Amino acid sequence: MLNRIVLVGRLTRDPELKYAPSGTPLVTFGIAVDRRTKSASGDRETDFINIVAFRQTAEFVSQYVGKGRLVAIDGRLQIRSWTATDGTRRTSAEVIAESVQALDRPKEGTPAGVGAAAEGIEEAAGGFDMNEERDPFADE
Numbered sequence: 001m002l003n004r005i006v007l008v009g010r011l012t013r014d015p016e017l018k019y020a021p022s023g024t025p026l027v028t029f030g031i032a033v034d035r036r037t038k039s040a041s042g043d044r045e046t047d048f049i050n051i052v053a054f055r056q057t058a059e060f061v062s063q064y065v066g067k068g069r070l071v072a073i074d075g076r077l078q079i080r081s082w083t084a085t086d087g088t089r090r091t092s093a094e095v096i097a098e099s100v101q102a103l104d105r106p107k108e109g110t111p112a113g114v115g116a117a118a119e120g121i122e123e124a125a126g127g128f129d130m131n132e133e134r135d136p137f138a139d140e
Contacts, residue, residue, distance in 0.1 A: 003077055004075075004076060005075055005095050006073070008103065009034075009073075010068055012029075012030040017058060017062035025054065026053065029050075029051050029061065030048055031051060031073070032046050035047065051075075052078075052094050053100060065102055068107070069104060069106070074097070075095045077093065077095060078095070080092045080094070
């Protein structure tokens with residue numbers, strides 16, 4: 001059996017970092033993913049998907065990614081069911097992210113924490129200049 005999801009989309013809100021009772025960091029955020037097809041009116045339809053990440057992935061997302069950023073997510077689908085306080089049965093679907101990669105640069109005027117984080121990424125990438133204009137998919 002296989003439960004694997006790969007998504008590319010933009011964050012709809014800033015990530016919310018929390019800690020489980022065990023002390024494990026977790027982050028929740030949402031992404032918007034455009035569908036390939038258009039509606040009858042010619043507009044692209046969009047799916048809004050809830051994402052949860054744990055441990056180092058959660059810390060990375062909370063430090064380096066913010067609302068509007070383009071990300072790639074590799075994870076699995078999780079469906080949760082519970083009984084609400086009013087007695088109704090509720091169901092929620094979310095993606096548990098095992099890997100999150102930022103696919104674009106922070107925009108100008110990004111909050112200080114995210115901008116400083118981008119400099120840390122450059123250092124970790126061995127001096128790669130994130131401001132360099134180049135096509136990352138072009139043959140070298």
